[in-house]
Amino acid sequence: xxxxxxxxLLSFTCLQINLRAQDSSRINQLNEITVTxxxxxxxxxxxxxxxxxxxxxxxxxxxxKSIAEILNQQTGLIINGANNTRGTVPNIYTRGASNGNTLIxxxxxxxSDASLSSNSFDLNFIIPEQVExxxxxxxxxxxxxxxxxVAGVINIITxxxxxxxxxxGLNTSYGSYNDxxxxxxxxxxxxxxxxxxxxKYEKTRxxxxxxxxxxxxxxxxxxxxxHSAFAKLGYKVSSRWQLNSLFLYNNYHNDxxxxxxxxxRDYTGKSGYLQAGIKSDYQFKHGSWHFLYTxxxxxRTIRNDSTYNGPDIFAKFDSTVYxxxxxxxxxxxxxxxxxxxxxxxxxxxxxxxxxxxDKLISNWDPNLYITGLSPDSAHINQTxxxxxxxxxxxxxxxxxxxxxxxxxxxxxxxxxxxxxxxxLLNEQHKFFINISSAYRIPSLYQLYDTYGNRNLKPExxxxxxxGYQASLIKNRVNVRATGFQRTTDNxxxxxxxxxxxxxxxHNANKQKAKGFELEADWTIIKGLVLTxxxxxxxxxxxxxxxxxDTTYNNLYRIPKSAVNATLGYQATKxxxxxxxxxxxxxxxxxxxxxxxxxxxxGDYYTIDLYGEYKFGNLLKVYAGLRxxxxxxxxxxxxxxxxxxxxxxxxxxxx
Numbered sequence: 001x002x003x004x005x006x007x008x009l010l011s012f013t014c015l016q017i018n019l020r021a022q023d024s025s026r027i028n029q030l031n032e033i034t035v036t037x038x039x040x041x042x043x044x045x046x047x048x049x050x051x052x053x054x055x056x057x058x059x060x061x062x063x064x065k066s067i068a069e070i071l072n073q074q075t076g077l078i079i080n081g082a083n084n085t086r087g088t089v090p091n092i093y094t095r096g097a098s099n100g101n102t103l104i105x106x107x108x109x110x111x112s113d114a115s116l117s118s119n120s121f122d123l124n125f126i127i128p129e130q131v132e133x134x135x136x137x138x139x140x141x142x143x144x145x146x147x148x149x150v151a152g153v154i155n156i157i158t159x160x161x162x163x164x165x166x167x168x169g170l171n172t173s174y175g176s177y178n179d180x181x182x183x184x185x186x187x188x189x190x191x192x193x194x195x196x197x198x199x200k201y202e203k204t205r206x207x208x209x210x211x212x213x214x215x216x217x218x219x220x221x222x223x224x225x226x227h228s229a230f231a232k233l234g235y236k237v238s239s240r241w242q243l244n245s246l247f248l249y250n251n252y253h254n255d256x257x258x259x260x261x262x263x264x265r266d267y268t269g270k271s272g273y274l275q276a277g278i279k280s281d282y283q284f285k286h287g288s289w290h291f292l293y294t295x296x297x298x299x300r301t302i303r304n305d306s307t308y309n310g311p312d313i314f315a316k317f318d319s320t321v322y323x324x325x326x327x328x329x330x331x332x333x334x335x336x337x338x339x340x341x342x343x344x345x346x347x348x349x350x351x352x353x354x355x356x357x358d359k360l361i362s363n364w365d366p367n368l369y370i371t372g373l374s375p376d377s378a379h380i381n382q383t384x385x386x387x388x389x390x391x392x393x394x395x396x397x398x399x400x401x402x403x404x405x406x407x408x409x410x411x412x413x414x415x416x417x418x419x420x421x422x423x424l425l426n427e428q429h430k431f432f433i434n435i436s437s438a439y440r441i442p443s444l445y446q447l448y449d450t451y452g453n454r455n456l457k458p459e460x461x462x463x464x465x466x467g468y469q470a471s472l473i474k475n476r477v478n479v480r481a482t483g484f485q486r487t488t489d490n491x492x493x494x495x496x497x498x499x500x501x502x503x504x505x506h507n508a509n510k511q512k513a514k515g516f517e518l519e520a521d522w523t524i525i526k527g528l529v530l531t532x533x534x535x536x537x538x539x540x541x542x543x544x545x546x547x548x549d550t551t552y553n554n555l556y557r558i559p560k561s562a563v564n565a566t567l568g569y570q571a572t573k574x575x576x577x578x579x580x581x582x583x584x585x586x587x588x589x590x591x592x593x594x595x596x597x598x599x600x601x602g603d604y605y606t607i608d609l610y611g612e613y614k615f616g617n618l619l620k621v622y623a624g625l626r627x628x629x630x631x632x633x634x635x636x637x638x639x640x641x642x643x644x645x646x647x648x649x650x651x652x653x654x
Contacts, residue, residue, distance in 0.1 A: 029478045029521075030430055030471055036105070036135040036155040038390055038400070039144060039344055040288070040334040046392040048400065048422030048432035049141075050467065050482055050517075054134040061568065061576060063612065064173060064624045064647035067131065068123045071154065073564045073582070075519045075533035076138045079123075080557050083641045085209045086179075086202075086224035087254025087269060089116070090123045093558050094138060095484055096513040096537040097151035098491075101440065103141070105155040107246055109277050109294040112148065114324035114352040117494070119148065119443035122298075125250040125273045127200050129171055129183045130230045132159040138517075139484065140463040142438035143402040143418040146348060146384055150438040150461050151486070158232060158246065161187045161194035169198070173649030176642075177221075179204035181649075185230075194234040202226045210257035210264075211640050219263040222255035240283045246294075248275040256302070260591075260638020266305040273298050287335040290346075296326045317361040317368075324354045324444070325375070332386075340394050344402075345387040353379035354444045378448040382408045382441070388418070396424045406439060411458050414439045430469040437462055442492055446505045453505045457490040479520040486513045491541065493554075511554065513539035532565035557635065559585035559603070574615070580608040589637035604633035623648040 030045030037049040044051050052074060062070050068082035068090040076095050081088040091099035100118030104111050111121045134156050141149040164187070171183040185198030203226075208219035231247040250273040258264035277294035304318040332346020353375035360369045388402025400420040407413055416439050422432035438461040447454055467482035491511040496503045515537035523529050541554045562585065568578035583605045588598045607629055612622035623646065630644040 030424065030427065030469065034135055035157075036108075036137055036153060038342075038388075039108070039290075039332065040342070042390075042392070045424045045427065045430055046398050046422075047390075048398060048420040048434055050138045050432075050434075050465065050480070052136040052138070052519075054136070056133055059128065059131060059133070060620075061578065061610070061612070063128075063620075063622045063651070064175070064610075064649055065128065066123070067126045067128055067134075067156070070128070070134075071123075071136075073566075073580070074136060075517050075564075076152070076535050076537075077136070078558055078562065078584075080635050083635060084639055085206050085222050085254070086204055086226075087124065087222075087252060087256075087271075088209075088639075091118075091557075092120065092123075092154075094151035095486065095515060095535075096539045096555050096558055097486065097488075100148060100443065101150040102152045102154060103145050103149040105145075105153060106248070106275070107158055107244075107277075107279065108155060109246075109279070109292055110145070110148070110328055111275065111294075111296060112326065113296075113298045113300075114326055114444045115298060115300065115322035115354040115356070116324075117443060117445045117449075119445070122271065122273070124226070124252060124271070125228075125248070126156055127183070127198075127228045127230065127250075129169075129185070129200060130158050130198060131156055133157045138482075139434055139465050140418070140436040140438045140461065140486075142416045142461075143386055143388060143404045143436065144344070146386075146404065146406070147382070147440050150440050150459070150463075150488075158230070159187075159196060161189050161196045161232070161234065163189055165190060168652075168654040170652040170654075171200075171649065173647055175204075175647035176645035177204050177206050179647070192236040195232070197231040198229070200226070200228045200230075206255065207642075208257065208263065208640055209255070210260060210262050211634070211638055212263070213261055217263060219257070220255075220265055222257060224252065224254045226250065226252035242281045244279045244281075246275065246277045246279070248273065257639075258304075260636075262638075264304070268303050268305075270301040270303075271298070272300075286337075287333060287342075289333050290331065292328075292330045294326075294328050296324075296328075298322075298324045315360060316363050317359070319359045321357040322354065323356075323375075324352065327351045340392060342390040342392065343387065344390065347383070347385045349381070349383050351379070351381045352444060354448070356449065373448055378444045380409055380441070380444060382406060393424075398422045398424065408441055408458075411441060414458070414460075428471050432465075432467055432469070434463070434465045442505070446492060451494065451503050451505060456492060456505060457507050459488050459490050459492060461486060461488045463487075476523040477520065478522075479518075481516065481518050483516040484514065487511070488513075493541075509542045509544055509549070511539060511541045513537060513555075527570035528568075530565065530567050532563070535562045536560060553588070555588070556590045556598070557587055557601075559587045561585035575611070575613050577611040578609070580610070582606045582608075584633075591637060599637055601634050601637055604631055605629075606631060606633075617653060619653075620651040621649070622651070 032044045034051045037047045068079045072079035072082040078093040080091040092102045094102045100120045104121040112119050137153040141153045166188040169185040173181045181202040183200040187196040204224050206221050206223040209222040212219045229249040234244045254269045256267040274297045280291040282289045300322045302320050328350045330348040335343045355375045356373040358371045384406045386404040391399040403417045416437045418436035420434045424430050440459040442456040463486045465484040469480040471478050488511045490507040517535050519533035521531045539555050540551050563583040566580045570576050586603045587601045591599050606627045609625040614620045625646050627644050
């Protein structure tokens with residue numbers, strides 16, 4: 001698309017006409033209820049947090065998309081890898097922060113993988129059919145949520161059992177790259193006992209992970225297959241006491257390529273995830289007491305077999321297995337001290353370890369070498385105590401003031417704080433400020449793995465944000481503008497030395513990031529809604545080299561400007577159609593070559609179409625056409641993304 005057209009579309013979307021195609025968009029978004037912002041139900045207008053709520057209806061109107069693809073449409077979020085081959089682990093960049101600085105929750109329970117370099121979570125393990133709604137908090141949330149919540153929190157809330165004694169759900173779809181998916185679930189509510197269980201299978205032929213610059217090298221397709229099981233059980237002990245348990249199991253296999261621009265025929269990956277958790281909620285006269293426990297085990301295998309000798313001149317056979325185990329305990333209380341003052345206080349205790357097991361046969365040595373890293377060597381634990389006072393609805397004035405104390409077995413003591421005042425005028429205009437600190441410890445991978453550095457220091461961050469949110473024209477227009485700035489000391493970087501060919505994690509002096517977000521939704525006429533958002537982010541790193549400070553941009557794979565816009569129309573009670581436009585500005589990627597350490601990736605756009613038709617509450621058919629202009633673009637240099645593709649599906653509820 002020509003530059004003039006880009007500028008025209010960008011100018012149009014910057015008007016913040018952000019629309020959803022449903023009558024429910026006409027509600028005042030300041031009255032929406034969030035549970036993530038304060039760990040208890042709270043009106044969005046009574047908290048100074050920047051909250052985005054993806055409702056059940058919104059998710060249903062994005063049927064056929066993965067969780068990563070849905071999040072990639074949201075303000076301030078770049079999900080790198082969302083449109084690459086299935087099995088690519090998505091990296092979440094919130095407001096320019098590096099991967100691992102956004103905390104993922106499932107039903108309020110933190111999830112992560114201690115063996116990933118960033119200690120992040122693989123979104124491939126979350127099945128969209130299991131999700132009821134998603135709440136996104138942008139900005140530092142370390143006081144209530146601890147390490148990893150430096151740039152934001154994403155709470156993925158799973159479905160409930162509903163009111164029926166017995167119900168069945170079926171979902172099947174077919175799409176491009178010979179992608180077949182099938183999902184079945186059962187749910188019910190039997191007086192005090194509730195249950196929900198489901199299973200999903202997906203298999204796709206896929207496309208080549210690596211990009212073939214010659215277009216004649218016949219790179220093979222890299223396929224994917226996945227099994228996923230989900231169970232959620234609830235028991236109402238009394239009128240005040242509710243117990244819930246959650247079980248997730250996911251196992252997927254995916255084909256890989258040797259690297260950027262490089263094919264490989266027998267390079268494969270296998271990832272398994274198990275989560276088991278329990279939650280207790282007890283209500284008393286002026287508040288509630290909560291207890292959560294979750295166990296997570298992740299096992300990842302990367303195997304390069306010897307039946308095909310590709311361009312790799314080093315290994316004839318190479319297999320690496322990573323295993324991580326995490327235990328997380330948390331207990332907290334919500335206590336209404338007065339009608340306008342609430343206290344949230346609690347504590348957490350977490351244990352994590354990782355294990356690595358390597359087998360290698362090189363091209364010049366027929367012997368099998370076995371090395372590894374034991375969980376006795378790579379383990380950590382951390383204890384935290386936190387408290388926050390929430391003053392709400394005092395003649396429109398609201399404020400959160402909180403602090404957190406952390407004790408880490410390696411790094412000792414650390415404290416964070418948050419100060420978050422806001423003012424709600426006439427239930428329609430909200431002004432807010434957030435000043436907060438954050439603390440992020442190095443991951444076990446960054447400390448102990450092959451490229452690890454046991455001398456790493458934790459990252460410490462100061463964040464500032466301010467903004468305005470409003471509901472206007474009889475709630476037909478909702479707008480929000482937010483500016484932010486973040487300074488991180490001891491930023492952890494991975495560096496490759498092209499001269500010595502050695503790599504290691506190290507600390508930079510500091511990183512500075514700043515930007516602003518504009519978002520809105522507008523109900524143009526009944527049933528016709530436009531939603532759009534624009535994010536601008538810029539940042540640089542300061543490092544001392546040869547006794548002098550050197551400043552350079554390091555927002556690799558992150559554009560300065562990003563735009564998302566959706567125009568949707570609820571034509572009838574049964575028929576809904578929409579079109580979505582996405583624009584990503586120019587980005588840079590780190591390649592590490594001696595003469596060219598970074599390389600540019602151009603800007604791009606995609607246009608999607610979607611339609612669904614409901615036959616009452618029993619049956620829905622849907623179809624999505626994505627990247628309809630067949631635009632060729634790259635999110636990771638040297639790796640393919642989806643060109644024109646489609647998904648069509650059928651959903652049955654009995």
